Amino acid sequence: MLFNKGDKVVYPMYGAGIIEDIEEKTIDGSKNLYYVLKIPVGNLKIMISASKADALGLREVSPSSEVLSIINNASPISMPDNWNVRYKENMERIKSGELKQVVQVFKTLIFRERKKSLSSAEKKMLGTTKQIILSEIIISHDIDKAHAEQILEGTTAPASA
Numbered sequence: 001m002l003f004n005k006g007d008k009v010v011y012p013m014y015g016a017g018i019i020e021d022i023e024e025k026t027i028d029g030s031k032n033l034y035y036v037l038k039i040p041v042g043n044l045k046i047m048i049s050a051s052k053a054d055a056l057g058l059r060e061v062s063p064s065s066e067v068l069s070i071i072n073n074a075s076p077i078s079m080p081d082n083w084n085v086r087y088k089e090n091m092e093r094i095k096s097g098e099l100k101q102v103v104q105v106f107k108t109l110i111f112r113e114r115k116k117s118l119s120s121a122e123k124k125m126l127g128t129t130k131q132i133i134l135s136e137i138i139i140s141h142d143i144d145k146a147h148a149e150q151i152l153e154g155t156t157a158p159a160s161a
Helices: 064-073 083-095 099-115 120-141 145-154
Strands: 008-011 015-027 030-039 044-049
Touching: 008 030, 008 120, 015 044, 015 120, 064 099, 064 120, 064 145, 083 099, 083 120, 099 120, 120 145
Parallel strands: none
Antiparallel strands: 008 015, 015 030, 030 044
16 A cells, blocks of 8 residues: 555554655665654654555554544453463564554553553553554544543543442
8 A cells, every 4th residue: 555645654563653754765776665654652753665564564544433432442351371472462463553452452451450560571561552552542633642641541440439
């Protein structure tokens, strides 16, 4: 799929951003097009080869109503007790680039953290999933990070007793 300047896209493991520019670069004697992706959460700028965009999982940002539906309806998933297996399975879900899978990992880790402590690797993973989700909320709704965090926190609030 070819993208254009101004398109809103998601790059797995990094989150949602806007294609700021498309540049032609010559590397090792061959000319290639590169998307210059600006990701607001973390203020990242990433260059992605247009020819490898599909293989890297670059996709359009989901419509705002779909983003909210996925976030509200994705449920935590049961995970193995062995943290190495759990970590590997969760990483595969995040790498898929699919919002639903990223939200499932996020919610699973949030609820697990409330019961028992997370390993440092899982804490980092929790932070990564949160940033990816926030970026897609921000880009799809055209809102700031604080408002996006309110939306996300509302989906993981503990049930009141």
